[in-house]
Amino acid sequence: MSSDQISTFSFLFSAQLQCACDCRYLVENMRREICILVPLLLLLPPVCGQVSRLRPNVTFHKYLMNWTQAQLYCRENHTDLVTIRNETENLDKFHGWIGLYRENTSSDWKWSRGDEIATYFPWKNDHPKDGENCAFTKEDGKQWLATKCESHNQFMCYEENLVLVKENKTWEDALMHCRTLEAVDQSKPATDYQNHRYDLATLLTVDDLTFAQETAQEAPHEVWTGLRYLAGQWVWVGGEPGPPKNINSCPTQRFCGILRKNGSLDIRDCMQKRFFLCYKKPSS
Structure with missing residues (x-):
């Protein structure tokens, strides 16, 4: 990402992600420990100029x-x-x-x-x-x-494409809640593979963030989103493209993404409980 792009989006992400980590890589038969400071901005570049898929x-x-x-x-x-x-x-x-x-x-x-x-x-x-x-x-x-x-x-x-669920749940319990809201094929359980119509929210565009922020105002605190650190990278669990795959980051705990009421994104321990945003997945 160029310096101009970082400047353009920096107003959306005031918080930086600082990971205290103990990552070991085998490079030319040498082991070394690496600690990395990763701005959340680099993980989540919003797409400008697109209308939100989340508005009704x-x-x-x-x-x-x-x-x-x-x-x-x-x-x-x-x-x-x-x-x-x-x-x-x-x-x-x-x-x-x-x-x-x-x-x-x-x-x-x-x-x-x-x-x-x-x-x-x-x-x-x-x-x-x-x-x-x-x-x-x-x-x-x-x-x-x-x-x-x-x-x-x-x-x-x-x-309704975005729903604020006003129940305090861990990230994984929130994910299960969203995925059981409605089945794509009504003759089969929503828990069947890829048969869920809803998922924890993916926020790709500036307007996605804006509308999600408006919706989250009814929550007492920050809310869970569909962002999760898995297999060495940050991903949206809904499967949409977004976070770069080549970011070297290594949280020492299980971290998941939240949306603050001011519209910025941050990370928290996935075992914390909070309200969460479910969204209707785009039709394929």
């Missing part, structure tokens, strides 16, 4: 359904009806049912996905009204309206 994918459906039917369709064919938490996520290209609903007039508004309490409401004037408990957007997508859930509308589903 929104699909617009023109079928006319009531809110409950649309919710069921999205859950069977995607992840759920779309969730919109802030102005940045608000959609101006599509219109129809969104995942926002309430049980009755006195109830909190919630999102269909996980029954998360909603906090962002760009309602059109005079909305919502009594008895109107499901939300939809009009053509411009900027303002929301409420209507009876039995009404028929087009709707928007989304695919």
Whole structure:
């Protein structure tokens, strides 16, 4: 990696990896001990200019359904009806049912996905009204309206590609959790070889890191990623290219990669317990 490339990406990785090691190599019949200082930057060069594969994918459906039917369709064919938490996520290209609903007039508004309490409401004037408990957007997508859930509308589903699991687990237990979330071939266990749809998250691009950082804000501390030191090199367990194969580093313990809440990557003992990020593997 050139000095210009290192300068370009240095703002992403403030921490350096210092390995106290006792590595023995046989070179021309001579044994020697080597201690190596390896910047984490050199292990993880992000790819610039690429859109994150981790952000949700929104699909617009023109079928006319009531809110409950649309919710069921999205859950069977995607992840759920779309969730919109802030102005940045608000959609101006599509219109129809969104995942926002309430049980009755006195109830909190919630999102269909996980029954998360909603906090962002760009309602059109005079909305919502009594008895109107499901939300939809009009053509411009900027303002929301409420209507009876039995009404028929087009709707928007989304695919969730990155999941923050709010359970404290070791790195290996976190890996197993991700890989058992969903099977590629539903007729076989997700634990079968290469039959897992999810894995511990791989963060290849700058936007991957940015979106993962946003997602990790809900965690109390840093979170596990799919980075692991194996067989003398750093690898992403999902199999994606990324860390160079010729980095000479030799941690004295089992080290795995974490994402800090400030967006930087670092390493920790794999036996520590923390929240973790699972991601949906790209289709081959």
